[in-house]
Amino acid sequence: MTRRLTVVTWNINSVRLRLPIVEKLLAEVQPDVLCLQETKCPDANFPEKALRQAGYEHIAINGQKGYHGVATISRLPINNIERRAFCGIGDSRHIAVDVPFNGASLRLHNFYVPAGGDEPNREINPKFGHKLDFLGEMKDWLTGEETRRPSVLVGDLNVAPYEHDVWSHKQLLKVVSHTPVETDLFETVRDSGGWIDAMRRFTPMEDKLYTWWSYRAKDWSKTDKGRRLDHVWVSEALDHNIRSAKVLRDARGWEKPSDHAPVIAEFEA
């Protein structure tokens, strides 16, 4: 029986280009399940063989050519794979699986929420409207029956909701990812589903917490102008099973890094 479970979420920004650091993460962290976003890889080209050889034989992918794409890879058997489309668009932005836990299973949702473009105004920027609509559909779907059972929701949600989820609250209030319209909606999505912010359970609200640093900074670590765009939410049924949730900041400095760092969450029955 699976009494302990480690889940990692990571926006990998091309799974094929970064296969070496995916393998490094699997070897060093040895999670039970790894949820990837922005795989940028059609399903036919997904590096399944290499991941199986690393011990992750159970793989669920929802990829498309060029953009987006999510994948959930597991060393435990997975069941009931679901790929949900949002906003009437065929984008590959979600995959859900059942993972064995404590003699039963938990539902694991893996999301890549639209970034939203540059201008935080849906009248002039359709991408921003798409982002808000996507979050709205998440809210309507991920409530009631869908979240009654033990569930985990991870991914690049592309919103940094709290003051200390960004390097400068004041300077980012008009920057997409931290505008009040987004952060208010984000809280509504989380709250209406009864979701718990697992990362903030272990890091005080007044402490800075980031998962993403721009490629454009000369020295990302020194300037440290980060944002918390990647999240781990758990349903109330799993509230007492969360043991830790932390950012693997080191991985942002690995060879040919993603601009996102992995988030590691541990559960125990």
Add this chain to the structure above:
DNA sequence: ATGGCGTATGGAATACGA
């Protein structure tokens, strides 16, 4: 100085990320 870079596509220059 929140884009200063990086990726996919396609085979150069553009779209996209956040």
